[in-house]
Amino acid sequence: MSIKPLIGQPISRLEGHLKVTGAAKYAGEYNVSDLLYGYVVNSTITKGKIISMNTDEVKKIPGIVEIFTHENRPSLAWFDMQYSDMDAPPGSPFRPLHKPDIKYNGQPIALIVAETFELARYAASILKAEYQTEAFKTDLEANLGEGRKPQPGLATMLKPPPPKDKGDIDLALSAAAFTSKGTFTHGTEHHNPLELFATTTVYEGKGKVTIYDKTQGTVNCQLYVGNVFGLHFKDVRVISPYVGGGFGSGLRPQYQLFLSVMVALELKRNVRVTLDRSQMFTFGHRPPTIQKTKFGSDINGKITALYHEATAETSLYEDYTETVVNWAPMIYPSPNSKMEYNLVPLDVFTPIDMRAPGGSTGLHAIESTIDDLAHQAKIDPIQFRLLNYAERDESVNRPFSSKELKQCFIQGAEKFGWDKRNPEPRSMRNGNKLVGYGMATGAWESMILPARAEAILTTEGKLIVKSAVTDIGTGTLTVMSQIAADELGLPLDQVTFEYGDSKMPFAPIQGGSFTVSTVGSAIKAAGKALRKKLLKIAQHIPHSAFKGLEIEDVVFQDGYIRLKLDPSKEIAFTALIHANKGKVIRTKNFNVPNLLKLKKHSRAAHSAAFVEVEVDEELGVINVTRAVTAVAAGKIINPKTARSQILGGMVWSISKALREETISDHNFGKYMNQNLGEYHIPVHADIHDLDVIFVEENDEIVNELGSKGIGEIGLVGMPPAIANAIFHATGKRINEFPIHFDKLL
CATH class of the missing domain: 3.30.365.10 (Aldehyde oxidase/xanthine dehydrogenase, molybdopterin binding domain)
Structure with missing residues (x-):
């Protein structure tokens, strides 16, 4: 019995149960040991310079680990971030804690790092700054x-x-x-998604970090962190499988990501920085x-x-x-x-x-x-x-x-x-x-943009597909699983889509209504390549009925390759694994749009x-x-x-x-x-x-x-x-x- 195509079917979200039961973990919810908490202090003026802050007084509070400002932040690469942020417009991007200059009202001017979130928040409330103010313009109409x-x-x-x-x-x-x-x-x-912006950075030692971030682009954040902090990209891993809404606010790396990683590398500790609701109005x-x-x-x-x-x-x-x-x-x-x-x-x-x-x-x-x-x-x-x-x-x-x-x-x-x-x-x-x-x-x-996907036929004859793309709540996990399942004619429960991790094949930021077209096309390309690979293995099996056939002559369904004209001639995916010496069969493909055609x-x-x-x-x-x-x-x-x-x-x-x-x-x-x-x-x-x-x-x-x-x-x-x-x-x-x-x- 053939499998009904899943594309076009109203499948419920595969992760829905995890979300409504609270089992899905978001960036600020991962259980991390030996965790420090950072709380941001924001400017109360719109333009000018910081003259002084009462950091020494606040540091005396038991449980306060450090206070980072423009005066003691570590020396960084400070490259032109425009070329490492997929959504950066022309200009010179904002650099948190770079100088005493205030560019806008609400600008982050300090980060309190403490043993508990509540203590960091309290310390932030009593940290005061003295400013030299300047005239400003914020009125478009005027x-x-x-x-x-x-x-x-x-x-x-x-x-x-x-x-x-x-x-x-x-x-x-x-x-x-x-x-x-x-x-x-x-x-x-302002976007105001339900999930607040948070970053949990795990210090792995020797300059390596694993980052749980609220983002619409894991690879984008990986590139940003690697370039700002002078790290090898392979030493930066960004994970974001569940995102509680983005609407565009997570397209660019936001300043809590920078601050969390900065502190983790400087103190060699695990650090979480979470912005509160009012701070959601201080960027973008x-x-x-x-x-x-x-x-x-x-x-x-x-x-x-x-x-x-x-x-x-x-x-x-x-x-x-x-x-x-x-x-x-x-x-x-x-x-x-x-x-x-x-x-x-x-x-x-x-x-x-x-x-x-x-x-x-x-x-x-x-x-x-x-x-x-x-x-x-x-x-x-x-x-x-x-x-x-x-x-x-x-x-x-x-x-x-x-x-x-x-x-x-x-x-x-x-x-x-x-x-x-x-x-x-x-x-x-x-x-x-x-x-x-x-x-x-x-x-x-x-x-449609370029993207890469990996398709793997497991030893059990099941399909795993991988992409670094996030799912900002739109149903990406479900839709990509449907596309992948149809590529090999498998039921949905035989397919796993792994995503939201920068170590997986490249995907651009998720926005602009191009994710299904972009990542879905990459999955189709990987599925097509995997089908050709499976047919080639089938053709080399002794006495194979598939010798000399093209991909158009066969169908993939129910875990088998079958002849179109004679479905009784078939070979199971598991038999192909056996013929491949028991090893998984995989392919990784980059899909680049045909711009001349488009x-x-x-x-x-x-x-x-x-x-x-x-x-x-x-x-x-x-x-x-x-x-x-x-x-x-x-x-x-x-x-x-x-x-x-x-x-x-x-x-x-x-x-x-x-x-x-x-x-x-x-x-x-x-x-x-x-x-x-x-x-x-x-x-x-x-x-x-x-x-x-x-x-x-x-x-x-x-x-x-x-x-x-x-x-x-x-x-x-x-x-x-x-x-x-x-x-x-x-x-x-x-x-x-x-x-x-x-x-x-």
């Missing part, structure tokens, strides 16, 4: 005049600059029958961005002009960029277009990728402007988008590898009941609630988001009562984990549109709500009827799996759909996220 183009760098490979101008944008806008323009803003947002964030749009169409609703400008915040020492303004000319064909992107360097920590970076920012402005243009032209928003449907990506003059966005519109609208929408604003009610329907398009580039097409996942809101007419309170997201993302490897990813993006969409922002007091250059009591995210009562549709899409170009990635596509389209629904309900077009009730009173 410093827009200092905007400039980003520096070029390696990041442009994954974050391309805006496309070239087309036509005459000013002339086209002046001649347009309908024009829509707007200014769109969103404030700072989604940057506040101010956008301006001007779109125009002819009398029939055909778009004739697209102008999109974005100005975002970055630090003074790095140029963090996002792909904000590239989306409109990719989604909507126009003979005239102009896209501009600028940065304003401020006294803040460098921003960092946050789920759907750039896309969730840019699509808000684009899709709200499109909705307004459709309203002016008195054309249904779906029909307007179909009228301006891009059959090819005109921004780079390439065809799409596949695109089923039309089906997203059709299937999503039917499921949602879009035909019941009265197009007139303020025309639909439910008692004292104004009801609004809104929709928007989503798009996210489908990327560059001939634009590759993207698409979505259509449909939202119903109710707005209390007297109080202005907004409630998302139901929503549907239809997604076209190529082959869906696991519909269950994929649905969970989209639902998570939809919940975050509600958060982004209505709740989430880090509030700054620019008089102090400080974030004022560094806690989950005042940093508002949705609770269960905010989430109602959410549904997901996966539109069938076949893509033979993106990669061998045909997968496009779904981590980000669930977030980009729904926030503007919420804004559009609020306009339909109230007649008010609000372009500032988050949308609070006071803006509707």
Whole structure:
């Protein structure tokens, strides 16, 4: 009996039981003997220099082992970390405890090392610093005049600059029958995953360390540690099998990793450094961005002009960029277009990728402007988008590898009941609630990077596959196991996927919705090589029925190789192990994308988001009562984990549109709500009827799996759909996220 293919099956997470029972260990939970604890002291000023600290007084407390500051930290390599951090933007990365200079509010200025966590925390609370302060700038809006183009760098490979101008944008806008323009803003947002950032460093002796870190890239952290501390990469092992959410915050090595390793090497002891919730606001964030749009169409609703400008915040020492303004000319064909992107360097920590970076920012402005243009032209928003449907990506003059966005519109609208929408604003009610329907398009580039995987057939005829990739809670373990199992036609319980360890074959950081495509393709390459190796061994067995056959002539199933035309001719995997002198059979393969082939097409996942809101007419309170997201993302490897990813993006969409922002007091250059009591995210009562549709899409170009990635596509389209629904309900077009009730009173 043949095994049913596992790709496409809704398999539950293999590690789910471990997580819900508490058996899965996270970076700050490993049982390590002779452990010291580090607690970080953060700057209370925004810019200036440290003059002095009362370290001698605090050191007298029994149980305090050491206090590390810029004055006594060990001498380090201090190389340009940009070239050892896969997600580093152009510039000179932040170096903890490097100098007395303060670059941003909350900067780590000391690490207390003690025998217990509680003692280290107490000592940190009484360690005081005297500063010489300097004037600072943290307000993006007040410093827009200092905007400039980003520096070029390696990041442009994954974050391309805006496309070239087309036509005459000013002339086209002046001649347009309908024009829509707007200014769109969103404030700072912080990732706030459930798991706090922690690093446990085990000192193995002779400069060797084993590190348990909260990260989205074990190899990335290995390279970072090796280069900063001048260690051989083989002497640095980073382990991270379970990650309690990342959303981009773990793409770059964060400062607790540096501090933990520094102390372990200096004191030759095991050390754990854990950041508290307020310290989660002291590194990386989604940057506040101010956008301006001007779109125009002819009398029939055909778009004739697209102008999109974005100005975002970055630090003074790095140029963090996002792909904000590239989306409109990719989604909507126009003979005239102009896209501009600028940065304003401020006294803040460098921003960092946050789920759907750039896309969730840019699509808000684009899709709200499109909705307004459709309203002016008195054309249904779906029909307007179909009228301006891009059959090819005109921004780079390439065809799409596949695109089923039309089906997203059709299937999503039917499921949602879009035909019941009265197009007139303020025309639909439910008692004292104004009801609004809104929709928007989503798009996210489908990327693939090089990766390596190892496949091993064990002496019992089972399969082990290895990769250094992490699983940040998306179901990577389960999905990779499904891909591996299908390669050899084995049931899932005969397959083990080992991961989250830098000593395993290379994998890039986990982000950008490229992990399944990247690591999954490497597993397919390793599986293909292993199948060829097994067939070769089978062909050398005396009187073999497989002599002279090609790989296409056989099938691998149930632990056997069988002839396609005569399945009775078979040989067991265990017999192949016996023929291999009882040794395991292994292969290790590097999968490198065919860039020449890929560059001939634009590759993207698409979505259509449909939202119903109710707005209390007297109080202005907004409630998302139901929503549907239809997604076209190529082959869906696991519909269950994929649905969970989209639902998570939809919940975050509600958060982004209505709740989430880090509030700054620019008089102090400080974030004022560094806690989950005042940093508002949705609770269960905010989430109602959410549904997901996966539109069938076949893509033979993106990669061998045909997968496009779904981590980000669930977030980009729904926030503007919420804004559009609020306009339909109230007649008010609000372009500032988050949308609070006071803006509707």
